[in-house]
Amino acid sequence: MKNKETYTNPIIPGFYPDPSICRVGEDYYLVNSSFEYFPAIPVWHSKDLVNWTQICNAIDREEQNLKLHDVAPSGGVQACTIRHHNGIFYITSTCVGKEWPRPDYNFLITATNPAGPWSEVKYLKDAPGIDSSLFFDDDGRAYFLANREKEDAVFIGDTEIWIQEFDLDTLDLKGPRYGLWDGCGGIHPEGPHIYKRNGYYYLLIAEGGTGYDHAVTLAKSNHVLGPYESAIRNPILTHRHLGFEFPIQSTGHADLVETQNGDWYMVCLATRPKAIENENKAEFANLGRETFLIPVEWQDDDSPIVSPMTGKIEEVYPFPKLERVEALETTQNMLLNTIRQEEQAFYCKKDAGYRLSMQEAKLFEDLPVSFLGRRQTEWQFSADTEFTFNLNEGESAGIALFYSYMANISFSIYNEKGKQKLILEKAYKGAVSIISEIFVSGSDFKLRVDGNNFLYKFYISIDEKDYEEVASVEDGWFLSSGAAGGHTGTYVGMYVSSNGKTSKNFVDFKRFNYCGH
Incomplete structure (x- = not known):
């Protein structure tokens, strides 16, 4: 029997990685990466942050032109971000093909109803890197973020986060491009999201690779275009120091959301691996990277405290201060996928x-x-x-x-x-x-x-x-x-x-x- 006072992680079990979340009024929406599988990009709805009902797959029609035919295993749709602005929902993502890098692989889809239908895929010109995201500022301007290889890169994964203004009428990039931050020294700085709080801009990223060294780090600035300074508490979330026997591993690629009550939560990916005999790393996680929910507190304006009192993802937490609304059963048709075949x-x-x-x-x-x-x-x-x-x-x-x-x-x-x-x-x-x-x-x-x-x-x-x-x-x-x-x-x-x-x-x-x- 469920304990009404607590919830249990993961909130979305199984291969549902790279969670991104947004709130519209009292409704929460979440998306995950789907890689080579079609229909693509599961979209979820919740009233309480814990119980989630899948309401659609954002890309479920051949005519949306996703182009999965030339992707390799673990290619395809990676690191989606969902945002809402002026009555429109936006999902940005990257479609990674066998030819990499290739032109026009970061894309965007829109909808007025998160349950769909979603628009055809719009591939963005001259938008390098992966893990794209949108940020809407108070002055009406919008910005597009992703990562890119540094001009003076010295190793694979030597990347940085970049930003460029985004035209909401034409859905194109415009103006100059700026480099923002290259993280705290971990490989593959990626998964950028920007939030504004108390006049400061906070840049949240993932770095360290998506395995045991994965981490969530944060930088802040007085201006959306920077310069950004690393938070003193970095990394604000990682399990790489807990050892291979800890039951939750590979924590990273996070997104933040503020509830209507002013509380903050983080969603992130992590794995629940199991060890096998004669292996010193519990690296075998058949369920893949799953979606976890962690409470967050702001004690000052430097950086949030993730999972207060313990600093690590717990299996059980107090239930959010929101009315519990049980999830509806997702239809089997919505759960079934093909492998790289949009034609169906x-x-x-x-x-x-x-x-x-x-x-x-x-x-x-x-x-x-x-x-x-x-x-x-x-x-x-x-x-x-x-x-x-x-x-x-x-x-x-x-x-x-x-x-x-x-x-x-x-x-x-x-x-x-x-x-x-x-x-x-x-x-x-x-x-x-x-x-x-x-x-x-x-x-x-x-x-x-x-x-x-x-x-x-x-x-x-x-x-x-x-x-x-x-x-x-x-x-x-x-x-x-x-x-x-x-x-x-x-x-x-x-x-x-x-x-x-x-x-x-x-x-x-x-x-x-x-x-x-």
């Missing part, structure tokens, strides 16, 4: 389930693949699906766990010369191995996967019979950035493939269920 032509809603059309690619190939899944949001979960076997020679259908084409597990029925095989296959860094392979008979198949930390168990039920465990994967830690690289999290979903052959066939999945424990 390979699938459609079918009764209570989904119809997936065959594509030639296998899950471990860097090609468009017929996978439709959702984030794994708990360390303990069950996911199941049901379909009727109707596969041609060489085709397969089933359930899969996906981190990237370099790290995935498929559990599928395969038609081999008219006979039905149930194959559990693991792919990791180019090596593909069959864990289990058995012949099965029947027509109506139910497949299930249960996750328990790094242990994934796989089950089958045929023609209304009870589930039977077939096999397991005990080293599921490889479905994480700590093993496979990148910045995302594990997905679980439905998967079909014609395995290299052209096919017009499809599979009707009667249902797909996910339940966290």
Whole structure:
């Protein structure tokens, strides 16, 4: 039973990194990075900062022109910022492609209703770097921020934050560009946000890389264009000094919000990794980077105190001084994503389930693949699906766990010369191995996967019979950035493939269920 006096972190579990937040009256809105997945940019709403309902994906139509077709794993949409000004919501972000840097990759979308529809993507000309943001000053001027490589950079990640005035009529940059700050010595100064309080401008950034050395730092100035001086309490948030055994790691990339009551809170990303035997770093976080909420106090005008009394993110905090409003259940359609496919032509809603059309690619190939899944949001979960076997020679259908084409597990029925095989296959860094392979008979198949930390168990039920465990994967830690690289999290979903052959066939999945424990 929930304790009405407290809340528990993370407030949005699973692969929901780079949170950005804004308040409009008594309503709070939050967005996350979505990287190579489509629909892109989940948008959330809350009344109490703790209970969040996803209200849309800001980019959910092919005609919005996001251009995901040429992105690599952990490329795509990174570090969104949401802001509201004069009745209009703005989201700025970066679409990182295989060609990098490339022209016009920072972009902006707008909406009058945060639940959508959002506008087509507007790519900004001559806006270098990543992690873009907007700031609206009291005098009516708007400014665009991002990071860029320093002219005298001496190492990878030697960047600085820059600012330029932004024309709200044309949605273009204008005027001269200024360098603001290069942080406190950590690599990759990025994720800039500016706030104005008591006449001072505060520049909040992330630095130190998005791993164990991640940190949140702050600088302040009397003028929006600087110069900015580093706060004496920097870094104002980091866990890099707590050791690898601390349960919350990689804290950074934050945004601040003031409640209607004058209280301040920070949202940031962090991970909840688990250790494996013979490893001295607990770097394996299959859930990816998640969204956390931390109370903040201003005791003077230098810099805020993040997580007063402890200085680190706690799992449990007192509930904000806001009326608790429970979240509504997010529809499954809103939670499901494809991998780099904005066309969505390979699938459609079918009764209570989904119809997936065959594509030639296998899950471990860097090609468009017929996978439709959702984030794994708990360390303990069950996911199941049901379909009727109707596969041609060489085709397969089933359930899969996906981190990237370099790290995935498929559990599928395969038609081999008219006979039905149930194959559990693991792919990791180019090596593909069959864990289990058995012949099965029947027509109506139910497949299930249960996750328990790094242990994934796989089950089958045929023609209304009870589930039977077939096999397991005990080293599921490889479905994480700590093993496979990148910045995302594990997905679980439905998967079909014609395995290299052209096919017009499809599979009707009667249902797909996910339940966290």
